[in-house]
Amino acid sequence: MKNMWMKMFAALFALALVASACGSDSPVGDAVDAAGDAADDAAETVEDVVDGDDEEEAMEEEEAMEEEEAMEEEEAMEEEAAVVTITGPERDESEAGAIQEVLSAFGEANNIDITYTGDADWEANIDIQVEGNNPPNLSIFPQPGKLADFAREGSVVPLADNVVDGMAWSEAWTVFGNVDGTQFGAPVKADLKSLVWYKPAAFEEKGYAVPGTFDDFLALTGEMIANGDTPLCVGIESGQATGWTYTDWVEDMVLRQHGADVYDAWVAHDIPFNDPQIVESMQTVLDLWATDGMTFSSGGSIAATAFQDNGQPLVDGDCMMHRQASFYSAFIPEGTAFADGTPDAVDVFYFPDIKGDAPVLGAGTLVAAFDDNEATMMVAEFMAGAEYAEGRQRAQTALKGGGLSGFLSAAEGQDQSVYAPLEQSFLAILQNAAIVRFDASDLMPAAVGAGTFWSEGTSAVNGDQDAAAAAEKIEASWP
Amino acid sequence: MASPPIVEPGKGSGVGNAIYGVLRAIPTGLLWFIVLIWSIPTLGLAVNSFRGRDDQRGSGWWTVFSDEGGSTLDNYETVLTASSTNSILESLANSFAIAIPATIIPIAIAAFAAYAFAWIEFPGRQWLFIATVSLLAVPLQVALIPLLQLYSGGAHLSLPLMEKTVTLIPNFDLAGTGTAVWLTHTGFGLPFAIFLLHNYISGLPKDVFESARIDGADHFTIFWRIVLPLSVPVLAAFAIFQFLWTWNDFLIANTMIGANRDAQPTTIAIANLAGDYGRNEHLLSAGAFVQAFFPLVVFFSLQRYFVRGLLAGSVKG
Numbered sequence: 204m205k206n207m208w209m210k211m212f213a214a215l216f217a218l219a220l221v222a223s224a225c226g227s228d229s230p231v232g233d234a235v236d237a238a239g240d241a242a243d244d245a246a247e248t249v250e251d252v253v254d255g256d257d258e259e260e261a262m263e264e265e266e267a268m269e270e271e272e273a274m275e276e277e278e279a280m281e282e283e284a285a286v287v288t289i290t291g292p293e294r295d296e297s298e299a300g301a302i303q304e305v306l307s308a309f310g311e312a313n314n315i316d317i318t319y320t321g322d323a324d325w326e327a328n329i330d331i332q333v334e335g336n337n338p339p340n341l342s343i344f345p346q347p348g349k350l351a352d353f354a355r356e357g358s359v360v361p362l363a364d365n366v367v368d369g370m371a372w373s374e375a376w377t378v379f380g381n382v383d384g385t386q387f388g389a390p391v392k393a394d395l396k397s398l399v400w401y402k403p404a405a406f407e408e409k410g411y412a413v414p415g416t417f418d419d420f421l422a423l424t425g426e427m428i429a430n431g432d433t434p435l436c437v438g439i440e441s442g443q444a445t446g447w448t449y450t451d452w453v454e455d456m457v458l459r460q461h462g463a464d465v466y467d468a469w470v471a472h473d474i475p476f477n478d479p480q481i482v483e484s485m486q487t488v489l490d491l492w493a494t495d496g497m498t499f500s501s502g503g504s505i506a507a508t509a510f511q512d513n514g515q516p517l518v519d520g521d522c523m524m525h526r527q528a529s530f531y532s533a534f535i536p537e538g539t540a541f542a543d544g545t546p547d548a549v550d551v552f553y554f555p556d557i558k559g560d561a562p563v564l565g566a567g568t569l570v571a572a573f574d575d576n577e578a579t580m581m582v583a584e585f586m587a588g589a590e591y592a593e594g595r596q597r598a599q600t601a602l603k604g605g606g607l608s609g610f611l612s613a614a615e616g617q618d619q620s621v622y623a624p625l626e627q628s629f630l631a632i633l634q635n636a637a638i639v640r641f642d643a644s645d646l647m648p649a650a651v652g653a654g655t656f657w658s659e660g661t662s663a664v665n666g667d668q669d670a671a672a673a674a675e676k677i678e679a680s681w682p
Numbered sequence: 683m684a685s686p687p688i689v690e691p692g693k694g695s696g697v698g699n700a701i702y703g704v705l706r707a708i709p710t711g712l713l714w715f716i717v718l719i720w721s722i723p724t725l726g727l728a729v730n731s732f733r734g735r736d737d738q739r740g741s742g743w744w745t746v747f748s749d750e751g752g753s754t755l756d757n758y759e760t761v762l763t764a765s766s767t768n769s770i771l772e773s774l775a776n777s778f779a780i781a782i783p784a785t786i787i788p789i790a791i792a793a794f795a796a797y798a799f800a801w802i803e804f805p806g807r808q809w810l811f812i813a814t815v816s817l818l819a820v821p822l823q824v825a826l827i828p829l830l831q832l833y834s835g836g837a838h839l840s841l842p843l844m845e846k847t848v849t850l851i852p853n854f855d856l857a858g859t860g861t862a863v864w865l866t867h868t869g870f871g872l873p874f875a876i877f878l879l880h881n882y883i884s885g886l887p888k889d890v891f892e893s894a895r896i897d898g899a900d901h902f903t904i905f906w907r908i909v910l911p912l913s914v915p916v917l918a919a920f921a922i923f924q925f926l927w928t929w930n931d932f933l934i935a936n937t938m939i940g941a942n943r944d945a946q947p948t949t950i951a952i953a954n955l956a957g958d959y960g961r962n963e964h965l966l967s968a969g970a971f972v973q974a975f976f977p978l979v980v981f982f983s984l985q986r987y988f989v990r991g992l993l994a995g996s997v998k999g
Binding site: 288289290292293294295296298318319320321322323324328331332334335336337338339441442510511512515530533534536537 | 735736739740826827830831833834835857858936937940941942943944953954956957958959960961962
């Protein structure tokens with residue numbers, strides 16, 4: 204009995220030792236192995252060259268070369284101290300894989316060891332890492348508001364001149380990384396939100412036309428209801444973020460009904476949240492959804508239907524349209540074709556405007572640095588350029604196995620051919636847009652943008668209150 | 683022929699016996715009912731781990747009993763294939779590298795400490811023991827960020843008048859390593875380990891120690907030859923506790939490891955499996971079962987000591 208236990212603990216202890224040894228020693232071991240491999244290669248080359256010469260001499264020479272080569276290799280390994288870690292909220296196999304792939308290629312060419320880590324809980328963890336003095340070198344921010352907070356408290360450093368000069372993005376996008384006149388973040392990815400997904404073949408069959416104005420859009424929905432079709436798939440459930448789809452609709456409506464200036468004032472809290480103009484837009488969306496026969500929700504009610512579950516009914520023909528961002532291609536059921544003219548293909552049209560000013564609601568990510576090391580800034584410069592966007596798009600399309608990648612970049616100077624035809628139409632919308640505005644809920648303080656705007660909005664969608672009451676509560680919660 | 687009307691339970695037949703039988707079955711039935719309710723979510727998770735993404739999205743797991751939904755090993759394959767970026771295989775090694783030292787080291791230290799607190803007379807013993815056990819009340823969460831700062835920068839004391847900085851703890855640059863995680867687990871596991879082991883060890887019969895003393899055994903011999911073998915149940919019970927806790931820990935690992943992907947244990951890897959907007963949620967169930975497999979092995983191999991160990995020191999003769 205005693206012996207058995209002693210053995211077991213001894214075995215466990217040995218295992219622990221082995222495990223910890225593996226943990227700490229492996230990089231050194233790899234480096235030594237690599238050096239050894241390189242030395243062997245060198246030896247072979249030498250052997251080839253001296254073939255036919257005096258054997259002894261050759262052997263000596265070979266040995267000398269081998270030693271020299273190995274030492275050089277080790278020195279090179281020591282020089283390769285530039286390690287850059289990047290964190291970000293994107294963690295999908297294809298997204299994170301593509302980012303890592305394109306960065307690794309860049310890193311190899313420039314002797315930088317780059318690691319990207321996708322983090323499911325990025326927002327909370329970046330705070331912990333900064334508090335604990337353990338931040339990554341770079342991080343990808345999905346919210347300009349968060350970046351501004353970090354910039355003002357001095358956690359992130361201003362981008363070096365080479366990064367600022369290297370940004371391939373238009374002013375409409377770089378402004379999101381500009382905090383009080385200093386550039387802290389460079390855009391690396393764009394999402395296009397003002398889109399409506401539909402099936403061209405179904406439209407053709409019923410004789411519906413893609414609407415050019417918002418009035419046309421309303422008329423079209425009326426026509427569909429009269430024909431017995433359900434115009435819209437709507438579902439806003441998204442776990443603890445339930446309601447964000449509703450906020451996107453409201454943001455799109457504010458931009459369309461009241462223009463960019465009101466939108467900016469709203470985001471900056473220069474006008475209160477319960478300003479009549481904002482309430483009007485909120486109510487417009489509520490009224491539209493509450494119209495009899497307007498919406499199809501596979502989960503029974505709008506708030507009980509996961510936002511991911513709107514793709515299937517659209518393909519099945521349970522509804523004719525679904526307004527959602529460009530990344531929604533990932534939730535269209537597998538095997539569906541995109542904009543290739545086949546009967547089952549889905550396509551998008553621009554969510555039409557009211558005043559003809561073609562405003563676009565977008566979102567995106569920005570890269571910001573936590574130190575100003577040369578290597579860190581080199582990586583940031585690369586990520587802000589067109590080459591990164593092209594490379595990532597290529598890698599991500601390959602990882603997705605064809606079809607749409609889900610990635611989009613508004614960087615200028617990209618080779619458009621890396622994008623699928625549908626994605627090129629996204630880019631066209633982005634480039635034609637005179638007004639680009641960032642998702643308001645990402646810009647507002649978290650208590651509102653990731654809090655009451657969602658929750659009070661959801662309760663209004665459920666019919667528990669009207670837009671005015673919801674707006675009043677949201678205004679009261681503004682910090 | 684008259685016989686005494688004695689009804690022996692379990693023998694003969696009659697309404698009384700039937701009622702007795704029914705009544706006796708109620709607690710058992712109730713227990714089985716609770717067990718059933720309790721296991722349903724796990725069962726659902728298990729069923730779902732064998733269903734593909736569209737199946738999981740489209741219908742509930744219970745539909746497999748009526749429908750002809752195909753079962754698939756794809757989820758497990760994705761999660762366990764080393765080449766897949768959604769693999770949690772690499773993080774399994776990290777989990778072991780954290781959980782094994784974090785289980786064994788506290789046990790080793792706590793066994794010595796518990797013996798000393800129980801059987802070695804030294805001044806201030808009671809106060810030291812009370813102080814140690816009081817540390818149980820320190821909530822782990824409040825210490826996380828300070829600990830991380832300690833790992834990432836050491837501790838330095840600036841003396842205001844002498845313009846000098848004294849380094850109390852040097853910077854070992856542990857932030858982002860597995861070592862930081864098991865060190866933290868060890869520290870926070872010790873008070874409970876000492877408390878539990880002390881209760882058990884102090885309850886061992888005094889005569890044994892006196893006999894050993896008379897035979898000339900010193901403290902180390904007594905500890906090694908008598909106390910350790912007698913304490914196997916409590917050691918095993920604590921090992922189970924500590925292994926489960928460290929294996930399933932997310933908070934400490936997430937805080938200490940931060941952005942270092944190479945040191946992530948399975949809990950963090952699984953949290954990241956779901957993907958952006960929950961696109962890969964279908965992989966979570968398979969990941970959860972891979973994660974649960976190893977604690978189950980540990981539990982079932984040590985479980986006969988579990989209850990005995992839990993009762994350690996609670997029933998004193």
